[in-house]
Amino acid sequence: MSLDTKAKGWITMLSIKACRHSLGKYAKDLDDSEVEAIRDLMYQLAFVMVEDYQNKCSKVVPITAERNTNEK
Numbered sequence: 001m002s003l004d005t006k007a008k009g010w011i012t013m014l015s016i017k018a019c020r021h022s023l024g025k026y027a028k029d030l031d032d033s034e035v036e037a038i039r040d041l042m043y044q045l046a047f048v049m050v051e052d053y054q055n056k057c058s059k060v061v062p063i064t065a066e067r068n069t070n071e072k
Contacts, residue, residue: 019039020027027035 016032016035016039019035019042020030023030023035023038030038
């Protein structure tokens with residue numbers, strides 16, 4: 001998925017079932033509307049992080065950043 005899908009008017013989103021799976025044990029007490037709200041917030045956060053990273057914001061660390069193996 002390219003980063004410009006938002007401009008094209010569509011977004012590929014996780015299904016409710018996939019979102020429940022990613023939430024793990026926390027999802028068992030939530031109904032579908034609550035899981036959907038959490039999924040929407042996850043995507044909003046992801047878009048903000050991508051936009052900030054594209055704008056070279058120095059305070060945002062990409063999700064795929066590797067840990068420094070020299071840290072103790």
